[in-house]
Amino acid sequence: MAINRPKGTEDHLPALSPKLTLDVSAQAHGWLVEKARRVLERAGAQRIDTPLFEEADLVKRGVGGSTDIVRKEMFTVYYFGDHGGYILRPEGTAAIVRAYLQNGLKQLPAPLKLWTHGPMFRAERQQRGRLRQFHQVDYEVLGSTDALVDAEAIALMVGVVRELGLTGVRVKLGSIGDPEDRERYNTYLRELFTPQLERLSDDSKDRLTRNPMRILDSKSASDQELLAELGVKPMLDFLGEEAGAHFRAVQAYLTEWGVDYDIDPSIVRGLDYYRRTAWELHHEGVGAKSALGGGGRYDGLAQELGSKEPIPGIGWAFGVERLLLALEAEGMALPEIAGPLLYVAALDEVNVPHAARTAMSARAHARAEFAYRAMKPAAAFRDAERRGAHWVALLGTDEVTQGTLSLKNIRTGEQRSLAAADLATFLQEHA
DSSP states (O other): OOOOOOTTOOOOBOTTOTTOOGGGBHHHHHHHHHHHHHHHHHTTOEEOOOOSEEEHHHHHHHHOTTSHIIIIIOEEEEOOTTOOOEEEOSOSHHHHHHHHHHTTGGGSOSSEEEEEEEEEEOOOOOBTTBOSEEEEEEEEEESOOOHHHHHHHHHHHHHHHHHTTOOSOEEEEEEOOOHHHHHHHHHHHHHHHGGGGGGSOHHHHHHHHHOGGGGGGOOOHHHHHHHHHHTOOOGGGGOOHHHHHHHHHHHHHHHHHTOOEEEOTTOOOOSTTOEEEEEEEEOGGGOSSOEEEEEEEOTTHHHHTTOSSOOOEEEEEEEHHHHHHHHHHTTOOOOOOOOOSEEEEESSGGGHHHHHHHHHHHTTTSOEEEOSSOOOHHHHHHHHHHTTOSEEEEEOHHHHHHTEEEEEETTTOOEEEEEGGGHHHHHHHHO
8 A cells, every 4th residue: 555645735846846836835935935046035034043942832832822722733843751741843033033032043133033934833724725734934033123124024925926027915004002992802702702602602702811812812713793793893992002003013114115005893803912013914815814923913922931131023924835725826837947057968878977077067057967878979968858957968979089078959959079178167158
């Protein structure tokens, strides 16, 4: 019986694989991350990498005990005695804030901009664009409460997708205010939903006590029907003076910079350490659940993770696979295959080692490959074309004796003879 990859995961395939699509192309993944890196590092973001697994307690405190991630979707990887266990990371923010605190990154100039990318893990039901091992690009800023930082973070997220060539996206922008604003809102929600307790899903009954705002993004159809029936007031109606001014400042910056957005009162972040700005990036081409990613301000997270003083932060992440699905929906093809500049083939077995030496020497200047057995010219040209090569160099006894190479351009048909000593210059000119 064949062994298959685990359910909810994907292999990232080489460029010439059959039935290749954007979301499973290793080349497309690398291309997207490189585009994101360029945008973020030009804005001053520095690369950070954290382990693929963390203390379970970090994720429970950093993501929140009332979330579906902690209650239903965590991958536990190790337990030992009374130890709380390790889990595969379901998101990047908590680990980055942990690394910031543990490694004294507060000593660096603030605000500190950080970015990372890599696999995340959630034990959720697999569907298109939703995997158990998925990949994210993550951007975080620590050390400032300024609305200008919020607006820049949103603009950078939009900047990445624009750099990719994606057009059909929209920012949905909201605010969850300050802790006292959220407490007023939670009181309102408890008073509203308590008489309707029996109509709530089991998850939402639990949330009514723990965190009523989480009811608003319930996945239950009956909960959503109840929300519509009750005409629930939005969090934006409960913003205090300072949070309201902050929200208006964020909007003003985005408008000035030409970043389009829609005010969406349903955007919430239910955990206690979240503050003020929250947003999502949507694209209808990826399906009914159209969010590509999102972000928010989390000024209370550092203290939740053990900091003795508040360290404001804001950040976002998007799913690489979902972004590639959006690009596919807009008709984008796979990035052009970058085959070898030179493919060297020997015409007889005795010269195969010479072909190998020629190719390996050429690698100081360009990508070069060679045939591992003697080949007739027609076979060499076919093999080179399959590999996406630009030039083929044929080596027979005459070429080796005379110190020359017989070259052919696979794409144009041009042929020429070249002194082997001039190969480095030739490759540099055609790279």
